[in-house]
Amino acid sequence: MTVLVGHIVDSALASSGQAKEPLWKEHLRAEMALLQPSIQELVWAWLSRQRSPHTGAAYGRDLREWLAFCNQFDLDPLTVDVGHGDVYARSLQVRGLSARSAARKLAAVSSWYTYLVRRRAIKANEFGGANRPETNRKESKTVGLTGSEAAAMVRAAIRDPHRQRLRTAAIIGLMISVGPRVAEVVALELGSLGYERGMRTVRIVGKGEKIRTRRLPAEAGQLLDAYLAERGDAPGPLFLTAGGRPMRTGGIVDLVSRIARQAGLFMPERVTPHTLRHTFATVAEESGASVREIQDALGHASAATTEIYLHAPKRIENDPSVRVAKVLTWTGS
Structure with a gap:
């Protein structure tokens, strides 16, 4: 069963444009070496049931880190209790992870334990009770660019x-004017481009394999046309490297x-693909x-x-500190 489930996960990853096994799978296998074969099978089964290859990869990396901690x-890993989860949560914070990132990693590991309970591999998800750092739902470390910065x-x-x-x-041009996730850009195919109601469109496959069709602005379309004239009309991934291979997330970063x-x-150095997504929203x-x-x-x-x-750009732009500063005396005279 391990070979079968592993093959399914490999196939899903291959469909996302990855030509070879990613490092996270190799590292995960190494950390799982001491687990029973039946539990290893359940790891791959759990990952294969995630709705998108990108989610599966993220969960796999998160689980690998937890298993490395256990080793x-x-x-x-099958007999840990809530105390071990608390210690692990603290270790994530000591590493300097943001509250949101640490909470996400803890949620991923807890999801795996919940799956083991459902498959009757363990009796209860003791890890699930671990303290998770509080996150401010109105805060984001990423702030979009201004319109003039985006134009630059x-x-x-x-x-x-x-x-x-x-x-x-x-x-x-596509990322700023349409606002896709970087993983969605990597996953675009030549066939993702089209026309509807006389307008150019781009078909985006998002989280959970949910499809949304977006209008492609004429200006972004012109930039794409110039690129396509050079790329050619061969089917496959839309954005290719100089060697003709599919671009990866790291390349776009x-x-x-x-x-x-x-x-x-x-x-x-703080401008990332996610910054451009935020920029689309704010502009x-x-x-x-x-x-x-x-x-x-x-x-x-x-x-x-x-x-x-x-919320993030408004919070900065409307900060009352400016109002306070205007009534203060800023010179020694």
């Missing part, structure tokens, strides 16, 4: 001196950071789009998630 301190990013991408500048411009530097943005709202329209465009299941994107 380090000679703990049996597009101009820098168009002027990019690298040989793949047409592809770079197409990616930056590096590309965005490089263009941010070339655009002369402040602290360009859209400032241009008159409703929260519901932005929610649908981004593929958020809840409007509360969308509001997190929109």
Whole structure:
């Protein structure tokens, strides 16, 4: 069964454009070496039932870290209790992880234990009671760029001196004007582009394999057309490397950071693909789009998630510190 389930997971990953086994699977196998074969089978079964390959990969990495922690301190993962979970939660915070990231990792491990209970491999999910760090649902570490900064990013991408500048411009233009997740960009196929009601569209496969069809602005379409003239019309992944292979998430992360530097943005190292997604949301709202329209465009299941994107820049721009500063005396005279 291990071979069968592992094959299913491999097939799912292959369909997402990954040509070889990712490192997280190799590392996970190493940390699982001391687990019973039947439990190893349940690990792969649990991962294979996740709705998207990206979620499965994230859960696999999170579980690998927990198993590494257990191996380090000679703990049996199947007999741990809530106290061990509390210690692990504390270790994540000591490592410097944000409350949200630590809470997500703990939730992933707890999900695995819940699955083991359902499969009757263990009697109860003792890990599930571990203290999770409190997160502020209105806070986000990512803040979108201003409209002028976003425009500077597009101009820098168009002027990019690298040989793949047409592809770079197409990616930056698409990400800022449409707001997809970086994983969604990587997963785009040539066939994802289309027409509906006389308008150009891009078909995006989001979390949970949910599909949303977005309108492609004419300006972004022109950048894509220039890239496609160079790429050719061969079916397959939309964005390719110079060697003709599918682009990966890391490549786009590096590309965005490089263009941010070339655009002369402040602290360009903090500009990520997720920054561009936030930028789409904030600029859209400032241009008159409703929260519901932005929610649908981004593929958020809840409007509360969308509001997190929109709250951060308002909180900074409307901070009352400016009002206080205006009534203070700032000179010694």
